[in-house]
Amino acid sequence: MDVDTIAAISTPIGEGAIAIVRLSGNEAIKIAGQLFHGTDLNKVESHTIHYGKIVDPVTNEVAEEVMVTVMRGPKTFTREDVVEINCHGGLASVNRLLELSLSQGARLAEPGEFTKRAFLNGRIDLSQAEAVMDLIRAKTDKAMNVALKQMDGKLSKLVQTLRQQLLETVAHVEVNIDYPEYDDVEEMSHEMLITKTKEVYVEIERLLQMAKQGKILREGLATAIIGRPNVGKSSLLNALVQETKAIVTDIPGTTRDVIEEYVNIRGIPLRLVDTAGIRETEDIVERIGVERSRQVLKEADLILLVLNNGEELTEEDIKLFQAVDGLEVIVIVNKTDLEQRIDIQRVKEYAKGHKVITTALIEEKGINDLETAIAETFFAGHLDAGDLSYVSNVRHIQLLKQSLDALTEAMNGMEAGVPIDLVQIDVTRAWELLGEIIGDTVHDSLIDQLFSQFCLGK
């Protein structure tokens, strides 16, 4: 049977307390092991559950705290090795886990594929076979309809354009091969092929970038507000939310829970996460809040670091600057209504080129500047939401990534001086992968292209 390893989200899509990503196949345990930090999954006993963290192997960032169940075949649903990764509910985190699994070599399962494998591996008896076939048909039709509906006309057009560019390039190479004496097609050189490939490469990269931005639009820009206690974090939150959710007091440490709130800033949805003030403290409840605040920091797309205009920079402020180094930060110097004690010049040095805004939130001053800064940071001022939302499907993103990989291999080959007809295999692969996005993989179109583009014959 199929030996490749498949992965899918096995819990209903939507907000639940937990969600499960399931992997099945020969490499299921290996793939999970590459992501899991904790016990070595390759060595654990079958049918055991393990606590640990999922870490992105590229960035080394912790993606999620999880419980992982390892079940070796044949005593599993599919009779293959199965791994189930239990994570916190919520679309964003479970999608991320799925993406990470796919990046490590799993293939996105087709509709009903777990059941199909279960059947083909003899797990399900004859009476269930009909049901399996109905399931495949129903799920495929539904998935196809959904996929077609999901696929924006713009994406499909763009993918078609890119495919056409690749196809013309490939046809050009093919003509050189099949009609070597045909004189008025220029011989496709490595330089030409690199140029052509690069054009498509850049476009796909842009699409993927959009996918990322599109995700921000859908899920909100995770925004963390940090600062020492009582610098005005809750006031900032309130100013943005325009309603009192967090408790605003003058007593340090009163905002204990992480509160999430969605606000819309100039068309950008911000998922505001207020953290308990980050500082060393003996208080146990307070410390849990701090821990969670730190965790949130790495997850955040945007960090608003609030400082107090009325106090000099403290060690803690500087630690905060260090903690957010390399992340997307806007520095807010609040309480300009108080006498200035802070050294703005030093603040700017620590901000390392990030925007520094001054506000007096209590007097509702500077909020407009802040909103402008947020909008500029993320979309360089030219946001077109229509452009951003169209690559959303995990499958599409995965295929785009794979075609990008194929093009990378092609370009590497060209630079290494590999003969053009070999390099072209990878270009063709990219073309096929793009075709899978729009459901068009008919190989014959290459031959059609060949004869419509060039005048050939004997």
Add this chain to the structure above:
Amino acid sequence: MTYDAGHYDVIVIGAGHAGCEAAFAAARRGAKTLMLSLNLDMIAFMPCNPSIGGPAKGIVVREVDALGGLMGKVIDKTYIQMRMLNTGKGPAVRALRAQADKPLYMQEMKRLLENEENLTLRQAMVEKLIVEDGVCKGVITETKAAYRAESVVITTGTFMRGRVIIGDVSYESGPNNQRASVKLAENLEELGFELVRFKTGTPPRVNNHTIDYSKTEIQPGDENPRHFSYETTEAILDQIPCWLTYTNEFTHKIINDNLGLSAMYSGMIKGTGPRYCPSIEDKIVRFHDKPRHQIFLEPEGRSTEEVYVQGLSTSLPEYVQREILRSIPGLENSEIMRAGYAIEYDSVVPTQLWPTLELKNIPGLFTAGQINGTSGYEEAAGQGLMAGINAASKALGKETVILDRSQAYIGVLIDDLVTKGTNEPYRLLTSRAEYRLLLRHDNADIRLTDIGHEIGLVTEERYQNFLEKKKLIEEEKLRLENITLKPTDQLQEIIEAAGGTALRDALKAADLLKRPEMKYEMIEAVTPSDKELSWEVKEQIEIQIKYEGYISKANQQVDRMKKMENKLIPDDIDYDDISGIATEAKEKLKKVRPLSVGQASRISGVNPADVSILLVYIEQGKIARVSNE
């Protein structure tokens, strides 16, 4: 009344490039074989261009030879020019092409066939098949001879209801004014064959003495010609060049002015022509902004003055052809010896065939070559060989032989035909092969000699030579993978001379060979093998090591494909019984009757969900069978 003319194991109808290979293969395998041709002077005739090989096609000739067929051997003895094409590209697309001496080629092929044990040649026009209880049992000729046989192979090319068209002149004819085969076509129709009308064409031939070559460019052959056959040892050194000239705006004006007279445009031709081989009028119409087209002048042999005008295939009236020719530099005073013409003919819709080339509905009957909707001598030879092998298998009760897409271009060709069919005359192109890196010119013997030997077409002597070659390759590869080269002055000089960057550390010889600029000879200069290695062996070592990464990637793809290929579909499957499969897919599956799930997945209109359901259904059937037992 018919008379009993004898009983054979295999009968081959036709003696073109498919028929010759089919008859030879069947006879060599030990089947008592009869080859019927309506004109024994036309055995292995080339009705169109005087060349064999080229991209993809040349590899087919190598494959035919590796399997023990004839085409490679015969052309190696009779070429007037040999060229290796695509030498500047990768090893997978290098292609050998020969200009043939047409009369000599025919003579040599006839000689080989006449002297083949088990093979009888006879001149006859077959009019009817003997079909009893749905099974083909033999043939009946025009002269009332009834031959009975276990298997019959039809290789009638473009002869079936052939019609030649030149301008407004049209007459019933096979190629080159031979008799068309009409009754057989009608008989096939009666038997329920699905036929389709195709069209092809050929350019005029002119007299060599009337060409002014000073106005053309010379196209010489290779100085050190390579060969198609693994058995060829002697090269033909006195090669004859071809010549290149061009059409021009005057040529194009003549064609445009007379377009209405072309059979292609006047509506006289109903058949579908091949896009890869358009007539000159097609080229002018479809690519009207091109200022000129290439015209190659190719001699048809040493003993003839006829020159083939490649690039000028046409169905315009003869007097227009003369005008066109005379507008072309070098051909101003040319005399036509034969006019170009278009030909329409019946061909069999190839999805009616099993991958063995046996008809699904008439067991015992095989078809091969242009009758199956292909074009090209090489495509015909490849099919003929496989049909002959399988016709003999059938008659002698041996295993059938099917090549898959990863084994040979012949496998790609036949799989395309029987799985997808074709809506124009089919020509092999390198782009049709998804594993072309594996289907190289240089490794045809490694891919196929074992099979050729097993079925009795490759001689023991040649097989032993092949095994020895394989052993040498493996040993030397192993040696290069294990030997470490130190960055000596000598080596650095060699690398520098080749344009590479100097070595910093010692490395394995094989790794050095992987560098694009390195050749086996350079490695050999530093660390020679203690064995005498032929250049073929060296070439294999170099290619296998250099492109190892790409080759192993291709092999992985093949492994994936094979998994689906090994899932066989029971021949008694009832597609109507499978509820989930889409109606269109069902119709296609019923028609093609794929042997494996892999083949099913290549049928257009059968989507992945249908394939999944098919898999489940087959598995269900297996369970049902087990529980019944």
